[in-house]
Amino acid sequence: MGNCCSDVGGGMAAVGGTAASAVTGNQNDAVDMFFKSRGIHGLFSQIELSFSASNLRNRDIFSKSDPMVVVYIKERDGAITEVFRTEVVLNSLNPTWITKYTITYHFEVVQTFLFHVFDVDTQFHNVDVKMLKLEEQQSLGEACCALSEIVTKPNRSLTFDLVRREESVTATHSQHRGKLTVHAEECFSSKTTSEMVLRCSDLESKDLFSKSDPFLVISKLVESGISIPVCKTEVLKNDLNPTWKPIFLNIQQVGSKDSPLVIECFNFNSNGKHDLIGKVQKSLADLEKLHSGREGESLFLPTPVGHDFQNKVLKSKLFVDQFSETVQHTFLDYLAAGFELNFMVAIDFTASNGNPRLPDSLHYIDPSGRLNAYQKAIYEVGEVLQFYDADKRFPAWGFGARPIDGPVSHCFNLNGSSNYCEVEGIRGIMMAYTSALFNVSLAGPTLFGHVINKAALIASQSLANDARKYFVLLIITDGVVTDLQETKDALVKASDLPLSILIVGVGGADFKEMEILDADKGERLESSTGRVASRDIVQFVPFRDVQSKSSSQSKGGEISIVQALLAELPTQFLTYMRSRDIKPST
Amino acid sequence: MESKSRTLEITILSGEDLRIDNKSVKKNAFVDVSIDPFNCKTTKMDGEGGSNPSWNDKLVMDMPMQTRFITLAVKCKASSGEKTVGLARIPVTDFIGGYSPETCLQFLSYRLRDPKGLKNGIINVSVRVKEPLHACSSQAAAGLGIPIDGRNDFGVVTGIPIWSGYPSNSFFR
Numbered sequence: 116m117g118n119c120c121s122d123v124g125g126g127m128a129a130v131g132g133t134a135a136s137a138v139t140g141n142q143n144d145a146v147d148m149f150f151k152s153r154g155i156h157g158l159f160s161q162i163e164l165s166f167s168a169s170n171l172r173n174r175d176i177f178s179k180s181d182p183m184v185v186v187y188i189k190e191r192d193g194a195i196t197e198v199f200r201t202e203v204v205l206n207s208l209n210p211t212w213i214t215k216y217t218i219t220y221h222f223e224v225v226q227t228f229l230f231h232v233f234d235v236d237t238q239f240h241n242v243d244v245k246m247l248k249l250e251e252q253q254s255l256g257e258a259c260c261a262l263s264e265i266v267t268k269p270n271r272s273l274t275f276d277l278v279r280r281e282e283s284v285t286a287t288h289s290q291h292r293g294k295l296t297v298h299a300e301e302c303f304s305s306k307t308t309s310e311m312v313l314r315c316s317d318l319e320s321k322d323l324f325s326k327s328d329p330f331l332v333i334s335k336l337v338e339s340g341i342s343i344p345v346c347k348t349e350v351l352k353n354d355l356n357p358t359w360k361p362i363f364l365n366i367q368q369v370g371s372k373d374s375p376l377v378i379e380c381f382n383f384n385s386n387g388k389h390d391l392i393g394k395v396q397k398s399l400a401d402l403e404k405l406h407s408g409r410e411g412e413s414l415f416l417p418t419p420v421g422h423d424f425q426n427k428v429l430k431s432k433l434f435v436d437q438f439s440e441t442v443q444h445t446f447l448d449y450l451a452a453g454f455e456l457n458f459m460v461a462i463d464f465t466a467s468n469g470n471p472r473l474p475d476s477l478h479y480i481d482p483s484g485r486l487n488a489y490q491k492a493i494y495e496v497g498e499v500l501q502f503y504d505a506d507k508r509f510p511a512w513g514f515g516a517r518p519i520d521g522p523v524s525h526c527f528n529l530n531g532s533s534n535y536c537e538v539e540g541i542r543g544i545m546m547a548y549t550s551a552l553f554n555v556s557l558a559g560p561t562l563f564g565h566v567i568n569k570a571a572l573i574a575s576q577s578l579a580n581d582a583r584k585y586f587v588l589l590i591i592t593d594g595v596v597t598d599l600q601e602t603k604d605a606l607v608k609a610s611d612l613p614l615s616i617l618i619v620g621v622g623g624a625d626f627k628e629m630e631i632l633d634a635d636k637g638e639r640l641e642s643s644t645g646r647v648a649s650r651d652i653v654q655f656v657p658f659r660d661v662q663s664k665s666s667s668q669s670k671g672g673e674i675s676i677v678q679a680l681l682a683e684l685p686t687q688f689l690t691y692m693r694s695r696d697i698k699p700s701t
Numbered sequence: 702m703e704s705k706s707r708t709l710e711i712t713i714l715s716g717e718d719l720r721i722d723n724k725s726v727k728k729n730a731f732v733d734v735s736i737d738p739f740n741c742k743t744t745k746m747d748g749e750g751g752s753n754p755s756w757n758d759k760l761v762m763d764m765p766m767q768t769r770f771i772t773l774a775v776k777c778k779a780s781s782g783e784k785t786v787g788l789a790r791i792p793v794t795d796f797i798g799g800y801s802p803e804t805c806l807q808f809l810s811y812r813l814r815d816p817k818g819l820k821n822g823i824i825n826v827s828v829r830v831k832e833p834l835h836a837c838s839s840q841a842a843a844g845l846g847i848p849i850d851g852r853n854d855f856g857v858v859t860g861i862p863i864w865s866g867y868p869s870n871s872f873f874r
Contacts, residue, residue: 214747270776278720352718352725354725358749358751360753484866511723572800574800575800575801575802578801578805579802579805608795608799608800609800611800611801611807611808611809612800612801639810639823641812644792645789645790645811645812645814646791646795646809646811646812647810647811647812647823648810649808649809649810649825650808669775694808695806695808
């Protein structure tokens with residue numbers, strides 16, 4: 116019952132960026148909405164960056180420098196935009212700035228920042244920092260890094276040597292320009308989560324021949340009066356007194372404990388037009404009161420009377436059976452405690468990709484340097500994940516090809532080695548991929564079982580060694596799996612491991628069947644022996660959706676679907692850790 | 702391989718979408734766990750969950766080495782007596798010798814089949830294999846208090862009594 120809220124999704128499309136545009140930083144409404152339309156919440160954390168520096172260069176003659184930090188966001192195409200200025204600290208070469216920069220951390224995008232330290236001349240000291248003309252100030256140096264580099268540091272602090280842009284790298288060693296330390300702190304509010312069990316009584320039957328199939332949608336109201344869905348329950352079949360599974364609402368998702376929430380009860384219809392059974396408007400605080408008073412709140416239904424709507428109060432009631440608040444460890448807490456995400460990649464070398472030497476092949480390496488679909492997918496996913504992998508050594512495999520003189524292999528090491536599968540960095544994957552294209556002959560069929568088993572084995576070995584690792588396997592393929600049942604069996608078996616699998620389909624094949632593997636869109640995966648996946652570990656996306664968008668993506672506005680899928684990883688990571696009660700602290 | 706049985710900690714977590722004759726189970730669902738006909742345990746009855754009961758009942762059972770399957774029978778008590786909702790057979794190989802180290806807590810879910818063989822709901826359990834109960838006499842004294850490696854190959858087993866302070870969550874410190 117994954118995507119049954121098409122009506123809500125449609126309504127959301129009209130919302131645009133009104134809700135959250137107050138937050139600075141890379142705004143990511145596209146992903147946000149994509150998830151909400153599927154009833155999933157991306158993982159967003161508010162982060163506060165604070166700055167300090169040591170041994171800055173002295174540019175003033177009669178006193179010390181008066182430094183200020185300016186923060187820029189660096190886009191993929193290299194364009195930089197100023198986003199923040201600290202205050203000016205007077206006469207200090209070891210300043211600690213008070214003003215903090217708050218941004219939203221997005222797991223799925225590489226958020227690159229440029230920090231530039233200026234010495235502000237005395238004559239400007241009574242000017243507001245926002246009004247200062249930077250070209251009139253002296254530069255004390257700058258530093259550049261990705262936000263993920265800061266948050267993956269154990270103490271969430273990163274210290275860089277400041278450099279001057281015009282200087283060549285070799286010249287810097289003679290002149291020290293001091294160091295800048297950036298510290299990232301997660302805002303506390305995002306850690307509080309309310310858990311509720313909601314129940315309704317005496318719902319009306321909306322179906323002709325059976326009882327209603329109710330589900331709840333909880334939305335927050337924003338200033339413009341539009342409601343934005345934040346949470347959705349499962350559909351319970353044929354139930355007029357339903358109790359849904361516990362709902363988790365993060366305080367941050369709803370704004371505050373007192374912000375009004377609209378709770379709507381719908382009758383599920385497979386055609387996507389769900390009938391509203393009734394609704395209530397309550398804040399989290401109200402819901403808590405309902406729980407402590409053990410009272411029910413009557414649902415109402417807007418009913419047309421003439422030209423107007425009147426709220427008809429129904430017999431049906433909403434109860435809050437459980438209400439508790441917990442402070443949950445966030446993804447960043449785990450990172451700080453040394454947990455890692457390890458990236459693995461498997462590439463389809465079946466013959467259906469076409470002869471790699473011909474330009475119409477999906478594997479064609481363009482001499483002009485334009486990336487093919489496989490390279491793009493590796494790059495887009497790898498670029499984000501590499502920061503979360505400490506040694507940056509990635510296992511890389513190919514499948515569905517015949518290595519020189521051998522039989523068809525469904526899992527061979529991309530680097531051509533017979534005993535180790537790891538390559539160095541994203542560049543290593545790219546190089547191993549290109550060289551593999553020359554060293555193997557494409558064959559078939561398309562079997563995933565072997566690579567999934569191999570990845571699962573690595574994950575289980577890490578588990579046995581007590582390692583704080585979670586694995587992400589990226590499978591890039593041009594076609595439908597031949598061994599659907601075998602793949603399902605392998606996935607079900609691996610569902611209990613610290614492993615997520617991302618399948619990206621390239622080319623024009625019909626990937627309908629692949630969606631079965633993605634449990635978001637249907638039932639839980641079931642193996643041939645009757646075992647069921649203990650959680651959803653697979654995400655599938657056809658890459659063509661992405662390609663059409665990636666051209667405009669460099670402009671900064673749009674986010675590709677691959678990134679949207681990546682955004683789900685922290686949630687899968689947390690589900691795994693929480694279900695096993697693994698805590699980030701030692 | 703002297704030991705004849707190991708201790709199994711099986712937690713019956715919850716059921717999903719349980720039905721009897723295509724009608725949702727109202728209440729009083731429980732689970733019979735049997736390793737063999739003489740080695741059965743039963744969970745408590747679930748009063749509130751209806752067709753999605755949650756038991757969270759931890760059963761500690763002895764499992765002989767030669768055991769191949771564990772049978773879970775979800776039943777429901779009604780005025781007319783006990784009815785079987787569905788059965789699931791867990792192959793022991795799903796949690797011993799699979800991917801996960803066997804002494805690690807493993808979460809498993811199974812599709813239930815009713816007595817006619819038709820698909821019913823899903824049952825979620827977690828399993829942890831404790832160190833074997835027996836064959837620990839001589840080594841046990843020396844082994845007390847010494848942290849043990851929880852990842853023995855299952856060919857060779859170190860006999861450590863279960864009361865030797867092996868913390869249940871030691872796998873994820």
